[in-house]
Amino acid sequence: MVESIHPFYEAHRGAMEAAMRHRLDLAEAMLRERAHLSDIDGIRQEVMDEFEIVLTQMPYVGGAASRMSDFFMRLIGFMAISRVLRRRGVPLPVIGEIERETYKAQLLTVPEAERLAAGRQFMSPENQALLREQAALSAASSHQDAFPEDFVYDFVEPGPGDNFEFGIDYKACGFCKFAARHGDKDILPNICGLDFDAYATRGIRLERTQTLAGGASHCNFRFSRLR
Incomplete structure (x- = not known):
């Protein structure tokens, strides 16, 4: 039986997937230089496939009525990245460094005034x-x-x-x-x-x-x- 994505997250799925692809773009150089990975296209696909699994696992906590729904939607994708890099043998501290720097770079693409x-x-x-x-x-x-x-x-x-x-x-x-x-x-x-x-x-x-x-x-x- 194929697990389904909650309708609330399904409605935001496009934006969440776009954010994931943006993160992978920002992380590419670090994946090569710090994680010593070369199959970047393969990693991209593996992460997006894992993200599909994560989406089915995301708990529904009240949707727009709960401020924590936004936290889940913004950060749960890093679980997919972590799982894939862990399977690829990347040490956990290195995974943490890559994710934190990638997330900061992504946040800084938003104009400072905003x-x-x-x-x-x-x-x-x-x-x-x-x-x-x-x-x-x-x-x-x-x-x-x-x-x-x-x-x-x-x-x-x-x-x-x-x-x-x-x-x-x-x-x-x-x-x-x-x-x-x-x-x-x-x-x-x-x-x-x-x-x-x-x-x-x-x-x-x-x-x-x-x-x-x-x-x-x-x-x-x-x-x-x-x-």
Whole structure:
């Protein structure tokens, strides 16, 4: 039986595949020079084939009503890249370096003004209010029953002496659940490493000292504006 792609992700499939092809274009030189791979066309096809599998495995967490759907759609493709490079014998640290630099290069193709505007929106009081609401929703038993593969998190207010504007403590991670289900736990830290550039390119400083993937009780994201 052929597994199907959820209709929500099917509707975004074209854009997700285009982003994957763009990443592979950006990664080509690094695949040759750092991973010492020469069959680039073969790797491209293998990654896109693996991405088709990943699309059928993506958990539905509420679609447009959940902010985490966007995280899955933007980052889950790196699971496909990691799987293929792992099969090709590329060391995990090298895979992580290639993916992080590729993702940063892709993010920087967006005009700076647009990126910084997105960062200001993320840090805005309005978005913080939305994050509080979504955090409360994520912890509700009804939501967890409906979407067991979703993230669960708390909104964190700064205390006296803190030097961040707000934080998020992820108590359960959708990527961790995905990796555990599909045998990808060894490549999971590479996905975690993408977060820093994702925020920095939008003018946001992310501080994080622990992750669920690293065995901690939660991921402690702390956000402030880059000067």
